[in-house]
Amino acid sequence: MAQTVLLDVSGVLYQGSRAVPGAVQALSRLRAAGRQVRCLTNSTRQPKRRIMGKLRDLGFGIQPEEVFTPVAAALAWLERTGHSPHLLVHPALEEEFQDCKGGGPPAVVVGDAGPAFCYENMNRAFRVLLEGAPLLALADNRVFMDEDGRLSLDAGPFIKALEFASAAKPKLFGKPDPEFFRAAVASTGCSPQQAAMIGDDAESDVAGALAAGLAAGYLVRTGKYRDGDETRFDPQPTATAADVLEAVDRLLAQDGA
């Protein structure tokens, strides 16, 4: 039985400025069935406080300690190793690094920088990597569903570009890093085998969760989902569902709840 349910946020709970239809109800049903819930987001265009504010405004009763972002893991790594962050992130995310002491040699930190992915910033980061700095990837998603309802480039392609040019191997902090999934599951006191993931990214959310040892991975056909995604990556989803509400209902039915 999936005692813990991990949910992706953008494309699953909300899309742009609106809640995905049925998503608030899906969360309530999970709570009512006694499931523990964790949200795992690779979104790095905004700080966690804004994500929390949006979830609250849209009617999701989710607490900050239930939401996992790659930034916290990256900050802990910087703190532990004493590296100073060389940021290639969205301007809105910079505040999350302002208390980072650093002082040591630079580490290049790449998030979904959006318009900050200009040639000059890319080249500056490349030159720091060439001097031997480590490359920290807050996420390596290929694409995301943009506000205009079309797919846009996420951080992954730009990290791939820096890796190709510098030969630096990125250290990943977001999904599909197995440690990211396991840390979220562990916070509920469950094992990965007692957990399931629901996401719209067949590669990063679903294949990632299954590779990390979770019992099930549900792919929803909202957000960035495109026809054929269910067979595009390995491992393939346990099941696909129209949206998060259908995924939750199937998951609970599967468990006999």
Added chain:
Amino acid sequence: MAQTVLLDVSGVLYQGSRAVPGAVQALSRLRAAGRQVRCLTNSTRQPKRRIMGKLRDLGFGIQPEEVFTPVAAALAWLERTGHSPHLLVHPALEEEFQDCKGGGPPAVVVGDAGPAFCYENMNRAFRVLLEGAPLLALADNRVFMDEDGRLSLDAGPFIKALEFASAAKPKLFGKPDPEFFRAAVASTGCSPQQAAMIGDDAESDVAGALAAGLAAGYLVRTGKYRDGDETRFDPQPTATAADVLEAVDRLLAQDGA
């Protein structure tokens, strides 16, 4: 014997606004020894007429028909297939595509766009690729030696990013495309086995030429060369030389000229 000698341009004949010391003399020695010369450049930050002007101003007696750029090959492909170019190139290069009739579906053409590699242009090209447009790479070099004497990002990393995001397979027109080397050699009436390449890019120039069947590939330690480049890529160079003058002298000595 290498009857035909192919030369890379930037980093071999000139660097920034100056001729590489000895490079004019190297060219004269090749001519005096009866060798045919072709220049193969992947530089796509400026049109061919400007490259020709620079070579002339620096004292190289090189004719336009001796210089091969990827643009001509890409234009021929566009003409043949009827695609319209969706350009992601340096603004200075756009003039070379102005007579392209097109009219058919778009093909994304990527050169070393420099500052035009902004997020908006990258995302626009990505969306065209997602609709099924082919991806034409004028060159896929990782880096080049910039005017400030440091390495900078070339077109390759950005093409890799677009490929990663869209799953489009790039069609390459510059080095190391074997057809590019072979067309240049064929223009002299020689076979690849009668030709040698001299370049500063161990991957694109040297390994590329050897993979295309040329008899020899000389790596020069000017331009973008970095310690260890001679063992970084396969096939490895036939020999390395301090600069193009030393490479030419060794090549001619090898041939008993």
